[in-house]
Amino acid sequence: MGSPEHATSGSALPSGTGLWDRVRPYVQIARIDHWFKNAFMLLGVLLAFFYRPDLFSAASGWKLLGAFLIACLVASSNYVLNELLDAPLDREHPTKKNRPAARGEVNPAAAILLWGALGAVGVSAAFTFNGPFGLSALALWVMGCIYNVPPIRSKEVAYIDVLSESVNNPIRLALGWFALVPDRLPPLSLVLAYWMVGAFFMATKRFAEYRSIGDQGRAARYRRSFSVYNEARLLASMVFYVTSCALFSGVFITRYKVELILCVPFAAGFFAKYMSLSLKDDSPVQNPEKLYRENGFFAYAIGITLLFIVLMFVEIPALYSWFGVEPSSFEPLWRIGS
Secondary structure, eight states: OOOOOOOOOOOOOOOOSHHHHHHHHHHHHHHHHHHHGGGHHHHHHHHHHHHHHGSSHHHHHHHHHHHHHHHHHHHHHHHHHHHHHHHHHHTTTTTTSSSSSTOOOOHHHHHHHHOOOOHHHHHHHHHHHHHHHHHHHHHHHHHHHHHTTTTTTTTGGGTHHHHHHTHHHHHHHHHHHTOOOSSSOOHHHHHHHHHHHHHHHHHHHHEEEEEEEHOOHHHHHHOOOGTTOHHHHHHHHHHHHHHHHHHHHHHHHHHOGGGGGHHHHHHHHHHHHHHHHTTTOOOGGGGGGGGGGHHHHHHHHHHHHHHHHHHHHOOHHHHHHHHHHOOEEEEEEOOOOO
16 A cells, blocks of 8 residues: 555544544544535536537436546545655644644544545446446546545645646546546547646646645655745746647637637636635645635635536627638537627
8 A cells, every 4th residue: 555654644533432432533534525526527417418419408408427436436435545645744734734634633544445445336337327437436446546545646746746636627527528428538638628727727726725834844854845845936836837728728619619719718717816816825725625604705716617618508690700720510509690
Protein backbone atom coordinates (compact mmCIF):
# COMPACT_ATOMS: atom_id res chain seq x y z
CA MET A 1 0.00 0.00 0.00
CA GLY A 2 2.67 2.53 0.93
CA SER A 3 5.64 3.31 3.08
CA PRO A 4 5.27 3.70 6.87
CA GLU A 5 5.80 7.44 6.64
CA HIS A 6 2.43 7.72 4.91
CA ALA A 7 0.52 5.53 7.33
CA THR A 8 -1.60 6.95 10.12
CA SER A 9 -0.71 6.07 13.68
CA GLY A 10 -4.38 6.05 14.69
CA SER A 11 -5.94 3.13 16.54
CA ALA A 12 -9.44 1.97 17.35
CA LEU A 13 -11.38 4.07 19.81
CA PRO A 14 -11.75 2.81 23.39
CA SER A 15 -14.29 0.04 23.91
CA GLY A 16 -16.47 2.25 26.08
CA THR A 17 -17.14 4.69 23.26
CA GLY A 18 -20.63 4.69 21.73
CA LEU A 19 -21.30 3.01 18.38
CA TRP A 20 -21.81 6.27 16.48
CA ASP A 21 -18.60 7.69 17.95
CA ARG A 22 -16.79 4.61 16.64
CA VAL A 23 -18.35 4.82 13.18
CA ARG A 24 -18.31 8.57 12.68
CA PRO A 25 -14.59 8.93 11.79
CA TYR A 26 -15.02 6.36 9.00
CA VAL A 27 -18.09 8.17 7.67
CA GLN A 28 -16.11 11.40 7.75
CA ILE A 29 -13.12 10.04 5.84
CA ALA A 30 -15.50 8.80 3.11
CA ARG A 31 -16.31 12.51 2.60
CA ILE A 32 -19.96 12.21 1.69
CA ASP A 33 -20.04 16.02 1.64
CA HIS A 34 -17.73 15.83 -1.42
CA TRP A 35 -20.17 13.73 -3.42
CA PHE A 36 -21.41 16.93 -5.04
CA LYS A 37 -18.27 16.80 -7.23
CA ASN A 38 -19.90 13.97 -9.15
CA ALA A 39 -22.27 16.62 -10.48
CA PHE A 40 -19.47 17.05 -13.05
CA MET A 41 -21.08 14.00 -14.69
CA LEU A 42 -23.80 16.42 -15.80
CA LEU A 43 -21.88 17.57 -18.88
CA GLY A 44 -21.66 13.99 -20.14
CA VAL A 45 -25.38 13.57 -19.53
CA LEU A 46 -26.21 16.78 -21.42
CA LEU A 47 -24.03 15.66 -24.32
CA ALA A 48 -25.83 12.31 -24.42
CA PHE A 49 -29.22 14.03 -24.58
CA PHE A 50 -27.87 16.45 -27.21
CA TYR A 51 -26.84 13.56 -29.46
CA ARG A 52 -29.75 11.29 -28.53
CA PRO A 53 -32.86 13.30 -27.54
CA ASP A 54 -34.85 10.04 -27.55
CA LEU A 55 -33.02 9.04 -24.36
CA PHE A 56 -34.83 11.74 -22.38
CA SER A 57 -37.18 9.59 -20.28
CA ALA A 58 -37.99 8.50 -16.74
CA ALA A 59 -36.06 5.28 -17.32
CA SER A 60 -32.93 7.30 -18.07
CA GLY A 61 -33.49 9.25 -14.85
CA TRP A 62 -33.38 6.09 -12.75
CA LYS A 63 -30.34 4.87 -14.65
CA LEU A 64 -28.54 8.16 -14.02
CA LEU A 65 -29.38 8.03 -10.32
CA GLY A 66 -27.75 4.61 -10.13
CA ALA A 67 -24.75 5.85 -12.10
CA PHE A 68 -24.36 8.80 -9.73
CA LEU A 69 -24.44 6.56 -6.65
CA ILE A 70 -21.83 4.25 -8.18
CA ALA A 71 -19.56 7.21 -8.88
CA CYS A 72 -20.03 8.33 -5.27
CA LEU A 73 -18.94 4.92 -3.93
CA VAL A 74 -15.79 4.93 -6.08
CA ALA A 75 -15.01 8.52 -5.12
CA SER A 76 -15.43 7.72 -1.42
CA SER A 77 -13.00 4.82 -1.80
CA ASN A 78 -10.45 7.32 -3.13
CA TYR A 79 -11.19 9.76 -0.31
CA VAL A 80 -10.61 7.08 2.33
CA LEU A 81 -7.25 6.25 0.76
CA ASN A 82 -6.34 9.93 0.62
CA GLU A 83 -7.17 10.52 4.28
CA LEU A 84 -5.29 7.42 5.40
CA LEU A 85 -2.05 8.06 3.50
CA ASP A 86 -2.06 11.83 4.02
CA ALA A 87 -2.59 11.74 7.79
CA PRO A 88 1.05 12.47 8.81
CA LEU A 89 1.30 15.29 6.25
CA ASP A 90 -2.09 16.76 7.08
CA ARG A 91 -0.78 17.48 10.57
CA GLU A 92 1.37 20.20 8.94
CA HIS A 93 -1.70 21.91 7.46
CA PRO A 94 -3.51 24.62 9.45
CA THR A 95 -6.98 23.08 8.98
CA LYS A 96 -6.47 19.54 7.62
CA LYS A 97 -4.75 18.64 10.89
CA ASN A 98 -8.27 18.31 12.29
CA ARG A 99 -9.23 15.45 9.96
CA PRO A 100 -10.08 12.19 11.78
CA ALA A 101 -7.08 10.26 10.43
CA ALA A 102 -4.69 13.10 11.25
CA ARG A 103 -6.08 13.17 14.81
CA GLY A 104 -5.44 9.42 15.18
CA GLU A 105 -9.12 8.46 15.32
CA VAL A 106 -8.93 5.92 12.47
CA ASN A 107 -7.71 2.35 12.64
CA PRO A 108 -5.52 1.81 9.52
CA ALA A 109 -6.66 -1.79 9.00
CA ALA A 110 -10.33 -0.81 9.19
CA ALA A 111 -9.73 2.11 6.81
CA ILE A 112 -8.00 -0.16 4.27
CA LEU A 113 -10.94 -2.56 4.49
CA LEU A 114 -13.37 0.31 3.91
CA TRP A 115 -11.29 1.57 0.95
CA GLY A 116 -11.31 -1.86 -0.69
CA ALA A 117 -14.99 -2.52 -0.02
CA LEU A 118 -16.18 0.81 -1.43
CA GLY A 119 -13.99 0.43 -4.51
CA ALA A 120 -14.96 -3.20 -5.15
CA VAL A 121 -18.69 -2.58 -4.77
CA GLY A 122 -18.61 0.60 -6.87
CA VAL A 123 -16.55 -0.78 -9.76
CA SER A 124 -18.39 -4.13 -9.79
CA ALA A 125 -21.74 -2.36 -9.92
CA ALA A 126 -20.46 -0.12 -12.73
CA PHE A 127 -19.73 -3.10 -14.96
CA THR A 128 -23.36 -4.21 -14.60
CA PHE A 129 -24.28 -1.07 -16.57
CA ASN A 130 -22.00 -1.68 -19.54
CA GLY A 131 -18.31 -2.15 -20.32
CA PRO A 132 -17.36 1.50 -21.09
CA PHE A 133 -19.12 2.76 -17.95
CA GLY A 134 -17.37 0.08 -15.88
CA LEU A 135 -13.98 0.98 -17.36
CA SER A 136 -14.61 4.66 -16.60
CA ALA A 137 -15.42 3.84 -12.96
CA LEU A 138 -12.30 1.70 -12.79
CA ALA A 139 -10.26 4.57 -14.27
CA LEU A 140 -11.60 6.90 -11.54
CA TRP A 141 -10.51 4.42 -8.88
CA VAL A 142 -7.09 3.79 -10.46
CA MET A 143 -6.40 7.52 -10.69
CA GLY A 144 -7.06 7.74 -6.95
CA CYS A 145 -4.32 5.15 -6.42
CA ILE A 146 -1.90 6.92 -8.78
CA TYR A 147 -2.56 10.20 -7.00
CA ASN A 148 -2.10 8.87 -3.47
CA VAL A 149 -0.01 5.68 -3.34
CA PRO A 150 3.82 5.60 -3.33
CA PRO A 151 6.05 5.23 -5.23
CA ILE A 152 4.10 7.11 -7.92
CA ARG A 153 2.06 9.38 -5.61
CA SER A 154 1.55 11.98 -8.32
CA LYS A 155 0.21 14.52 -5.83
CA GLU A 156 3.81 15.14 -4.72
CA VAL A 157 5.05 16.13 -8.21
CA ALA A 158 4.58 19.76 -9.22
CA TYR A 159 2.19 20.29 -12.16
CA ILE A 160 1.65 16.53 -12.51
CA ASP A 161 -0.33 16.74 -9.26
CA VAL A 162 -2.80 19.18 -10.82
CA LEU A 163 -3.10 17.31 -14.11
CA SER A 164 -3.51 13.87 -12.53
CA GLU A 165 -6.19 15.08 -10.12
CA SER A 166 -8.10 17.15 -12.67
CA VAL A 167 -8.26 14.24 -15.14
CA ASN A 168 -11.11 13.08 -12.92
CA ASN A 169 -13.19 15.77 -14.63
CA PRO A 170 -13.21 14.09 -18.07
CA ILE A 171 -13.56 10.71 -16.37
CA ARG A 172 -16.75 11.96 -14.71
CA LEU A 173 -17.88 13.33 -18.07
CA ALA A 174 -17.34 9.82 -19.46
CA LEU A 175 -19.37 8.31 -16.62
CA GLY A 176 -22.32 10.57 -17.43
CA TRP A 177 -21.99 9.90 -21.16
CA PHE A 178 -21.47 6.12 -21.06
CA ALA A 179 -24.32 5.65 -18.59
CA LEU A 180 -26.59 6.53 -21.53
CA VAL A 181 -24.51 6.13 -24.71
CA PRO A 182 -22.14 3.16 -24.43
CA ASP A 183 -21.47 2.66 -28.16
CA ARG A 184 -19.58 5.84 -29.11
CA LEU A 185 -17.08 8.33 -27.66
CA PRO A 186 -17.84 11.92 -26.60
CA PRO A 187 -16.20 14.80 -28.56
CA LEU A 188 -12.48 15.01 -27.79
CA SER A 189 -12.47 18.82 -27.86
CA LEU A 190 -14.92 19.02 -24.95
CA VAL A 191 -13.14 16.25 -23.05
CA LEU A 192 -9.89 18.24 -23.22
CA ALA A 193 -11.64 21.49 -22.30
CA TYR A 194 -13.16 19.77 -19.27
CA TRP A 195 -9.75 18.49 -18.23
CA MET A 196 -8.27 21.98 -18.45
CA VAL A 197 -11.08 23.62 -16.48
CA GLY A 198 -10.49 21.03 -13.77
CA ALA A 199 -6.78 21.83 -13.86
CA PHE A 200 -7.61 25.52 -13.42
CA PHE A 201 -9.73 24.76 -10.34
CA MET A 202 -7.01 22.53 -8.89
CA ALA A 203 -4.18 25.02 -9.51
CA THR A 204 -6.31 27.76 -7.94
CA LYS A 205 -6.81 25.54 -4.89
CA ARG A 206 -3.02 24.99 -4.67
CA PHE A 207 -2.47 28.75 -4.93
CA ALA A 208 -4.92 29.44 -2.11
CA GLU A 209 -3.39 26.68 0.05
CA TYR A 210 0.11 28.03 -0.50
CA ARG A 211 -0.94 31.53 0.53
CA SER A 212 -2.88 30.21 3.54
CA ILE A 213 0.08 28.26 4.92
CA GLY A 214 2.27 31.32 4.44
CA ASP A 215 5.61 29.56 4.96
CA GLN A 216 7.29 27.70 2.10
CA GLY A 217 9.17 25.36 4.41
CA ARG A 218 6.02 24.28 6.19
CA ALA A 219 4.14 24.13 2.89
CA ALA A 220 6.81 21.78 1.47
CA ARG A 221 6.52 19.54 4.54
CA TYR A 222 2.78 19.34 3.97
CA ARG A 223 3.10 18.69 0.21
CA ARG A 224 6.39 18.11 -1.57
CA SER A 225 5.25 19.89 -4.73
CA PHE A 226 5.24 23.18 -2.77
CA SER A 227 9.03 23.05 -2.75
CA VAL A 228 8.76 23.81 -6.49
CA TYR A 229 5.67 26.00 -6.51
CA ASN A 230 5.49 29.63 -5.59
CA GLU A 231 2.74 32.21 -6.09
CA ALA A 232 4.07 33.39 -9.46
CA ARG A 233 4.36 29.86 -10.88
CA LEU A 234 0.93 28.89 -9.68
CA LEU A 235 -0.62 32.04 -11.15
CA ALA A 236 1.12 31.38 -14.46
CA SER A 237 -0.17 27.81 -14.51
CA MET A 238 -3.71 29.03 -13.81
CA VAL A 239 -3.52 31.31 -16.86
CA PHE A 240 -2.19 28.40 -18.97
CA TYR A 241 -5.02 26.08 -17.93
CA VAL A 242 -7.83 28.57 -18.44
CA THR A 243 -6.41 29.58 -21.85
CA SER A 244 -6.20 25.93 -22.90
CA CYS A 245 -9.79 25.44 -21.74
CA ALA A 246 -10.87 28.39 -23.88
CA LEU A 247 -9.04 26.97 -26.91
CA PHE A 248 -10.60 23.51 -26.75
CA SER A 249 -14.02 24.95 -25.85
CA GLY A 250 -13.78 27.16 -28.94
CA VAL A 251 -13.18 24.10 -31.11
CA PHE A 252 -16.29 22.42 -29.69
CA ILE A 253 -18.42 25.56 -30.03
CA THR A 254 -17.36 26.13 -33.65
CA ARG A 255 -17.78 22.49 -34.64
CA TYR A 256 -20.99 21.61 -32.81
CA LYS A 257 -22.85 24.42 -31.08
CA VAL A 258 -22.24 28.08 -31.98
CA GLU A 259 -25.05 29.15 -29.64
CA LEU A 260 -22.70 28.47 -26.72
CA ILE A 261 -20.67 31.52 -27.74
CA LEU A 262 -23.29 33.55 -25.87
CA CYS A 263 -22.11 31.83 -22.70
CA VAL A 264 -18.45 32.82 -23.16
CA PRO A 265 -18.53 36.33 -21.55
CA PHE A 266 -20.31 34.92 -18.50
CA ALA A 267 -17.81 32.06 -18.27
CA ALA A 268 -14.96 34.57 -18.40
CA GLY A 269 -16.56 36.43 -15.50
CA PHE A 270 -16.88 33.17 -13.59
CA PHE A 271 -13.17 32.39 -13.94
CA ALA A 272 -12.23 35.94 -13.00
CA LYS A 273 -14.39 35.76 -9.86
CA TYR A 274 -12.95 32.37 -8.94
CA MET A 275 -9.43 33.79 -9.19
CA SER A 276 -10.43 36.73 -7.01
CA LEU A 277 -11.76 34.33 -4.37
CA SER A 278 -8.36 32.60 -4.29
CA LEU A 279 -6.79 35.91 -3.20
CA LYS A 280 -8.89 36.10 -0.04
CA ASP A 281 -7.39 35.28 3.33
CA ASP A 282 -8.40 31.72 4.23
CA SER A 283 -9.81 31.46 0.71
CA PRO A 284 -12.94 29.34 0.25
CA VAL A 285 -11.48 27.72 -2.90
CA GLN A 286 -9.34 25.59 -0.59
CA ASN A 287 -12.55 23.71 0.25
CA PRO A 288 -14.77 23.74 -2.88
CA GLU A 289 -17.47 21.81 -1.02
CA LYS A 290 -18.08 24.98 1.01
CA LEU A 291 -18.32 27.41 -1.92
CA TYR A 292 -22.10 27.38 -1.63
CA ARG A 293 -21.59 29.76 1.29
CA GLU A 294 -20.42 32.39 -1.20
CA ASN A 295 -24.00 33.27 -2.05
CA GLY A 296 -23.38 35.66 -4.95
CA PHE A 297 -20.79 33.44 -6.58
CA PHE A 298 -22.88 30.31 -6.13
CA ALA A 299 -25.95 31.97 -7.68
CA TYR A 300 -23.81 33.16 -10.58
CA ALA A 301 -22.48 29.62 -11.13
CA ILE A 302 -26.01 28.19 -11.13
CA GLY A 303 -27.08 30.86 -13.60
CA ILE A 304 -24.25 30.03 -16.02
CA THR A 305 -25.05 26.33 -15.75
CA LEU A 306 -28.70 26.95 -16.61
CA LEU A 307 -27.70 29.20 -19.52
CA PHE A 308 -25.37 26.50 -20.84
CA ILE A 309 -28.12 23.88 -20.61
CA VAL A 310 -30.61 26.08 -22.48
CA LEU A 311 -28.11 26.99 -25.21
CA MET A 312 -27.22 23.32 -25.74
CA PHE A 313 -30.80 22.66 -26.86
CA VAL A 314 -31.64 25.91 -28.64
CA GLU A 315 -30.89 26.84 -32.24
CA ILE A 316 -30.34 30.49 -33.24
CA PRO A 317 -29.83 30.39 -37.04
CA ALA A 318 -28.66 34.01 -37.27
CA LEU A 319 -25.51 33.17 -35.30
CA TYR A 320 -24.40 30.68 -37.94
CA SER A 321 -24.63 33.25 -40.72
CA TRP A 322 -22.90 35.92 -38.63
CA PHE A 323 -19.94 33.66 -37.86
CA GLY A 324 -19.94 31.81 -41.19
CA VAL A 325 -20.36 28.38 -39.58
CA GLU A 326 -22.41 25.45 -40.86
CA PRO A 327 -25.13 24.29 -38.44
CA SER A 328 -24.64 20.88 -36.86
CA SER A 329 -26.76 17.97 -38.00
CA PHE A 330 -28.46 17.55 -34.61
CA GLU A 331 -32.06 18.60 -34.31
CA PRO A 332 -32.60 21.24 -31.57
CA LEU A 333 -35.41 21.19 -29.06
CA TRP A 334 -36.22 24.86 -29.75
CA ARG A 335 -35.45 27.26 -32.60
CA ILE A 336 -35.24 31.04 -32.10
CA GLY A 337 -35.67 33.10 -35.28
CA SER A 338 -35.48 31.81 -38.83
